[in-house]
Structures are given as C-alpha cells and as structure tokens.
Amino acid sequence: MEQLTRRQALTIAAATYAACACCADAADEPGAENPPAGGGDKPKGPAPKEINIGKPGDFAKPGFYDKFRDSQIFVARIENKLVAMSSRCTHKNCAVRLKDGSTTMLRCPCHKAEFAEHGQPVSGPAKVALPRFALKQNSDGTITVETTTSFAEKQWDDPAASITIPAA
Numbered sequence: 001m002e003q004l005t006r007r008q009a010l011t012i013a014a015a016t017y018a019a020c021a022c023c024a025d026a027a028d029e030p031g032a033e034n035p036p037a038g039g040g041d042k043p044k045g046p047a048p049k050e051i052n053i054g055k056p057g058d059f060a061k062p063g064f065y066d067k068f069r070d071s072q073i074f075v076a077r078i079e080n081k082l083v084a085m086s087s088r089c090t091h092k093n094c095a096v097r098l099k100d101g102s103t104t105m106l107r108c109p110c111h112k113a114e115f116a117e118h119g120q121p122v123s124g125p126a127k128v129a130l131p132r133f134a135l136k137q138n139s140d141g142t143i144t145v146e147t148t149t150s151f152a153e154k155q156w157d158d159p160a161a162s163i164t165i166p167a168a
C-alpha cells in the first residue's frame with residue numbers, strides 16, 4: 001500500500017476539515033435537533049418570484065397557512081389582513097414549520113427558534129422577524145405574492161406589505 005507523504009496527509013486533513021465545517025451549520029450547535037428529512041433543509045434555489053395564492057375567501061380562518069411552504073412562504077391571516085412571509089429562518093436559513101399542529105406559531109427544526117403569528121421571534125436563537133413579501137390583488141380577484149419585494153419588520157406598515165380582506 002502506498003504511503004502518503006506528509007504534504008498529502010495534510011492536504012487530505014485540511015479538505016476533510018473544510019468539508020465538515022461547511023456542513024456544520026445547523027445540527028452542530030448545543031440543543032440542535034437533526035433537521036427532519038427534507039424539512040430542515042436549506043433552500044435548493046430561490047423562491048419563485050411570483051406566487052398566486054388564490055382568493056381572499058381561501059383564508060377564512062386566522063393564523064398561518066402552510067400550503068405554500070414549497071414556495072418558501074407562509075401566508076397568515078391577521079384579523080382582516082393577509083400577509084406573506086418567508087419560511088426561511090432568520091437564524092441560519094432552515095425551513096420553518098408550523099409548531100406541532102399550531103396555526104399561530106412557527107418553529108424552526110434546526111435550533112428551535114419560534115416565531116409568532118406576526119413573524120416575530122419569540123424564543124430561540126433567531127433575533128430578527130421573518131421578512132414579509134409584497135402582495136397585490138389581481139383583476140380576477142386572486143392575490144399574488146411578489147418575493148422580489150420584501151419588508152423588514154420596521155417596514156411592515158408599508159401598504160404593499162399586506163392586503164386587507166373582507167371579514168370572515
């Protein structure tokens with residue numbers, strides 16, 4: 001069997017360390033959970049630029065709607081407003097999910113950050129609210145989320161950051 005030179009051994013060790021450091025984003029921190037298969041993952045690409053989420057009547061109940069999670073957004077009805085927010089955790093970008101069947105709380109599977117109905121972090125390592133995306137109403141009555149325009153928490157009063165819908 002061929003012996004490695006000292007230089008080759010150091011090169012392999014450095015490459016191995018780099019590969020481990022690259023992957024050590026989520027499950028290596030104290031208290032981290034192993035991300036569920038296909039769930040706590042990082043985005044495989046950018047969110048779609050436009051997502052048609054349907055009509056106001058599709059959001060009769062308050063709380064989060066997770067049917068657009070594959071498009072990397074959550075839609076939430078907050079009183080008579082609809083908002084759309086990123087499903088990407090503001091800590092290290094894992095995909096957040098509804099917390100244990102709740103419709104008013106999101107939880108990140110990577111390091112347990114939790115986000116309340118408005119998208120603000122309430123526990124865990126995330127310190128920044130989930131950004132919201134612009135919404136527009138189409139001529140056919142449907143609503144489109146435009147992920148190319150986002151609003152940080154201090155911009156949530158922007159008229160484009162929510163859409164008013166009829167009372168349920």
Ligand code: FES
Nearest residue numbers: 089091092108111
């Ligand atoms: S990625 Fe760390 S809490 Fe979400």
